[in-house]
Amino acid sequence: MPETVEFPEVLRLIEDRSAAFRAAIASAADLDVQVPACPDWTLRELAQHLGDGRRRQAAIVAAGPGAEPPAKTDPKGARSAPRDPEALDAWLAESTELMLAELRAAGPDRGCWTWWGRSQAPQTSGAVARHQLQEIAVHTYDAQFTQGAAQPLPTNVAVEGVDEFLTTVSATSVPWPFNPATIDLRTNEGRAWRLTLNTIGVRCDDLAADAEPGDVAMRGAASELVLCFYERVGLDGLELTGDIEPVEQLAGWNPDA
Secondary structure (H helix, E strand, O other): OOOOOOHHHHHHHHHHHHHHHHHHHHHOOOOOOEEOOEEEEEHHHHHHHHHHHHHHHHHHHHHOOOOOOOOOOOOOOOOOOOOOHHHHHHHHHHHHHHHHHHHHHHOOOOEOOOOOOOOOOOOEHHHHHHHHHHHHHHHHHHHHHHOOOOOOOOHHHHHHHHHHHHHHHHOEOOOOOOOOEEEEEEEOOOOEEEEEEEOOEEEEEEOOOOOOOOOEEEEEOHHHHHHHHOOOOOHHHOEEEEOOHHHHHHHHOOOOO
C-alpha cells in the first residue's frame, strides 16, 4: 500500500466527502439542532463553517508561500450561507469547487502557508489538500451523527487520515517534555506506524514488520482511529496493549503552549 494517496485521488475524495456532507445537510429535517461533537454549533452553523473554510483555503492556496496567511477574503463575495436549502446546497458545492480549482492550479508541490510549520508535513498545497480531506470527512461524520445516521469513514479516506494526522498533528520538532516512549499504531486494514517521543520531538515512521514492540500499541479499524484522534469516539473500540500513559500525555499536550 502506498504511503500516501496520490494528489489527483485526494482531490477526488474531497469531492466525494463534500458531496456526502451536502447530502447529510440536505436530508436534515432541522438545521437548527445542535451538533453533539461541536456543541457550540448547529447543523446550519456547521455548514457555514465548512463552506467558509473551503473559501478561506482557496484564498490561502492561491496566495502561495508566505510567513502569514492572507487576509480573510471570499472569492465570490458570499459571506454567509444562504438559508434556502437549494441555495445552501449550491453555495456549499461552489465553496468546494473554489478550493479544488486553486489546488488543481497549484499542483501538489507549490509552497503554501500552513499552521503546521514544525510538523513532518510539508508546507505545500498537496499537504493542505490531505488535511482538508480529513476535515471534511470528520465533519461529514458529525453531520450524519447529529441525525442518528453516522457512517464510518470510507476505508481509503480513513487509512490516509491516520497517516495525515500522525505526520501533521502529532509529529513536531518541539522536545517531548515527558519520559521517552514509543507508540505503535496498527490499522486492521494493514498500515502501521510508530511514534517516537523524545527530546528531539515526536517523529512518525512506518512501523517495520520486525520491530520490537513499543511501549504501547493501539490497533483498530482506520476509521475508528481517526475518529478517536479527533475525539469523536473513545478508546473503547480499539485494542490497547502496554502502558497507555504516553497516549494520554500526547492527547493532552500542546507543544505550542
